[in-house]
Structure formats: C-alpha cells, structure tokens
Amino acid sequence: DAKTTQPPSMDCAEGRAANLPCNHSTISGNEYVYWYRQIHSQGPQYIIHGLKNNETNEMASLIITEDRKSSTLILPHATLRDTAVYYCIDISKTSYDKVIFGPGTSLSVIP
Amino acid sequence: GAGVSQSPRYKVAKRGQDVALRCDPISGHVSLFWYQQALGQGPEFLTYFQNEAQLDKSGLPSDRFFAERPEGSVSTLKIQRTQQEDSAVYLCASSLAVGPYEQYFGPGTRLTVT
Numbered sequence: 001d002a003k004t005t006q007p008p009s010m011d012c013a014e015g016r017a018a019n020l021p022c023n024h025s026t027i028s029g030n031e032y033v034y035w036y037r038q039i040h041s042q043g044p045q046y047i048i049h050g051l052k053n054n055e056t057n058e059m060a061s062l063i064i065t066e067d068r069k070s071s072t073l074i075l076p077h078a079t080l081r082d083t084a085v086y087y088c089i090d091i092s093k094t095s096y097d098k099v100i101f102g103p104g105t106s107l108s109v110i111p
Numbered sequence: 112g113a114g115v116s117q118s119p120r121y122k123v124a125k126r127g128q129d130v131a132l133r134c135d136p137i138s139g140h141v142s143l144f145w146y147q148q149a150l151g152q153g154p155e156f157l158t159y160f161q162n163e164a165q166l167d168k169s170g171l172p173s174d175r176f177f178a179e180r181p182e183g184s185v186s187t188l189k190i191q192r193t194q195q196e197d198s199a200v201y202l203c204a205s206s207l208a209v210g211p212y213e214q215y216f217g218p219g220t221r222l223t224v225t
Contacts, residue, residue, distance in 0.1 A: 002153070032211055034211075034213075041218075042218060042219075043115070043202050043204070043216030043217050043218050043219055044154065044202070044204075044214075044216045045216065046213040046214065046215070049211075049213070085153075087153055091211045092211065093210070093211055096210055096211035096212075097142075097144070097156075097159035097166060097167045098156050098159070098167060098169070098170070099144070099156055099214070100156065101146075101153030101154045101155070102153055103151075103152060103153055104153055
C-alpha cells in the first residue's frame, strides 16, 4: 500500500496556480518526496523531488513542511496540458527500487 | 535524445498464449524497472534490474511472469499462459544510476487478453 495520501481529484482554472497536497505522515529521515505525473495514455513523467528543503525547477515548486509530514506541489500557472494524474511518492535512499505509487490526484485544468 | 521505448504498443492475446514485451531503456542507464498498471490505478512495481542482474522480483504476480535483461540494456517481460487478469498496461522505466534517482518511463504496452 502507498505510504502517501492525496485527494482523488482537483480542479484548477487555467492560468491560476495549482496547489496539490500530499500527506506522508510516516515518512522516515532517509526518504525523499518525489512527484510524478501521468498524462492520459502516456508513461509517468518525473516532476521534482526533495528531502527537507523546498525545491523549484522549470516545471514546479515543492514545499515540504518543517516536520516533513506533508508537502505541496505548486504549478504556478496551470495550462490545459497540465491536466494529468499527479503522484506523490516516498522513495528511500536505501530501498529505492520498489517504488510504490498510490492512486494519485487527478488534476483537471479548466479553461 | 531518444527516450525509453517499448514494443509493441498494443498487444491482444488469446487466453493461454505466451507474450513477450520489449523495453529499450535510455542508453547507459544502469537501472531498469517494470510496472503493471491496471485501469484507473497507479503503476505497481513488478521487478528491478541493475545492469543484467535482477535484484528484486518481488512484485511479479505469479511464476507465469518472467523478466530478463541479459546484456544489461534491452529487457523483455514474458508472460506465459496469459489470463484475463493479466490485461493491463505494462510500463518500463530506466534511471541513470543506482539509487533514488528519477525514472524515465516508456509509453507502455497495453495488453488485452481475450
């Protein structure tokens, strides 16, 4: 079973920021938080990951709470092409091979 | 550059047939993963290779499933005596090194068992 929990679905208006929450209350100190997304009929695509600090790249920002029990993925200006299922995953530094995806959050960007 | 490719993209098999699904990872990628994704669900881990060594096959659902990566590059997932419950999308992913690095996924092979 997945160790993270996410809302099953969310809507976001085009051009607005999409904030996708993830709860990982049992995360351990050697586990990263990874985000992937899966556009319909494609394989998952890596977005971003972090350990303790907030991270930003060209796709998104990742905000991790100080206690590391939750995080938020932020897409600053959502477009229709961001409509996808977003997966939040804990990946261990040592047991990195068995990646457990949950059901994710289905994000719909609305024109 | 070329990403991860998988073939065939679609496969229809009659119950009881054997199938072979191919994965071409990104050149030079050490780690290779196979996943099974049922409709409406997230991918489920099947097996992991580090070069040619299959280090984890704990996710393979039965002994009808077999995976190999004999030269440390191309991998094949074989399913013997297919059953209807094997119908799913089979995803392959590769990553550059050993460790918790980002995985690059192929488009998947959609297997339908009739």
